[in-house]
Amino acid sequence: MAEHGAASTHGFQGKIIAVVNQKGGVGKTTTAINLAACLALRHLPMLLVDCDPQANTTGGLGFSRDGSRRSIYDVLTGTIGAQEAVVVTEVPGLSLLPGSKNLIGSNVELVAQDRREYRLQDALSELRSRYAFVVLDCPPALDLLTLNALVAADTLLVPMQAEYFALEGIAELMETLDRVSQAFNPRLALEGVLLTMWDERMNLSQQVARDLGEFFGAKLLRTRIPRNIRLAEAPSHGVPVALYDPRSRGAEAYGELAEEILLRNGMSPRAKRKS
Numbered sequence: 001m002a003e004h005g006a007a008s009t010h011g012f013q014g015k016i017i018a019v020v021n022q023k024g025g026v027g028k029t030t031t032a033i034n035l036a037a038c039l040a041l042r043h044l045p046m047l048l049v050d051c052d053p054q055a056n057t058t059g060g061l062g063f064s065r066d067g068s069r070r071s072i073y074d075v076l077t078g079t080i081g082a083q084e085a086v087v088v089t090e091v092p093g094l095s096l097l098p099g100s101k102n103l104i105g106s107n108v109e110l111v112a113q114d115r116r117e118y119r120l121q122d123a124l125s126e127l128r129s130r131y132a133f134v135v136l137d138c139p140p141a142l143d144l145l146t147l148n149a150l151v152a153a154d155t156l157l158v159p160m161q162a163e164y165f166a167l168e169g170i171a172e173l174m175e176t177l178d179r180v181s182q183a184f185n186p187r188l189a190l191e192g193v194l195l196t197m198w199d200e201r202m203n204l205s206q207q208v209a210r211d212l213g214e215f216f217g218a219k220l221l222r223t224r225i226p227r228n229i230r231l232a233e234a235p236s237h238g239v240p241v242a243l244y245d246p247r248s249r250g251a252e253a254y255g256e257l258a259e260e261i262l263l264r265n266g267m268s269p270r271a272k273r274k275s
């Protein structure tokens with residue numbers, strides 16, 4: 001990863017973090033939006049890429065999800081370059097490569113194309129050095145879109161709820177990580193596992209957190225995201241929680257996550273912008 005920094009024309013590392021879990025409703029989109037926003041508010045140029053046909057990241061930042069706007073779909077099918085689809089958001093320093101409902105067809109359409117697993121990696125190769133981090137929000141499936149994200153990524157950030165069956169899904173995801181890195185992307189690594197919708201009062205949560213700590217060691221992130229209604233409300237206002245309610249527990253938790261990620265990447269936490 002160091003070589004991206006050294007070779008980049010804009011001087012940024014352009015580290016690509018895919019937010020992935022094949023389960024739906026575990027907090028991928030909430031994490032992708034709010035982590036990217038919190039890093040942008042700490043003066044880092046950020047790109048968020050919405051790889052999910054449900055396009056909740058796009059909608060949650062106040063953009064339409066219909067097929068009429070330029071989106072990652074047009075980029076993956078090779079109609080336009082990635083730069084042509086990027087839009088700026090209300091958060092200073094945060095850009096978005098929008099998703100769209102058109103992506104539903106991509107799994108089928110991409111199969112016939114050459115370098116079908118590398119389309120996203122190819123599309124981001126020019127762009128990434130303009131950003132400190134590129135965050136990919138993945139669909140809730142291990143499909144060709146997610147495979148493109150895993151092949152493009154440097155690391156995976158895995159949000160999960162502390163519930164019993166979550167552990168089974170994680171084992172499957174880790175096998176996929178191994179297979180993908182062997183076949184397509186040897187440098188792929190785990191950024192961390194993030195507990196979301198955390199409720200410390202539940203005994204089961206504590207037990208699952210202990211098990212995860214044993215399994216993942218230091219890769220289990222210290223930050224836990226609590227269940228907080230503000231996180232669920234913010235998308236309907238088209239902004240991340242840091243703009244919707246900066247004093248909420250949800251906003252504070254994603255701020256802590258941003259700082260933990262910076263520390264783990266050898267970058268010192270930066271002062272937040274006044275917003």
Ligand SMILES: Nc1ncnc2c1ncn2[C@@H]1O[C@H](COP(=O)(O)OP(=O)(O)O)[C@@H](O)[C@H]1O
Binds near residue numbers: 026027028031225228
């Ligand atoms: N920490 C949280 N507290 C409360 N609600 C949350 C939290 N994280 C996510 N949600 C809500 O739970 C639902 C699923 O979250 P989402 O981020 O869309 O998951 P995924 O992208 O994995 O499907 C959404 O309605 C979201 O607003």
Ligand SMILES: [Mg+2]
Binds near residue numbers: 028030052056
């Ligand atoms: Mg989602």
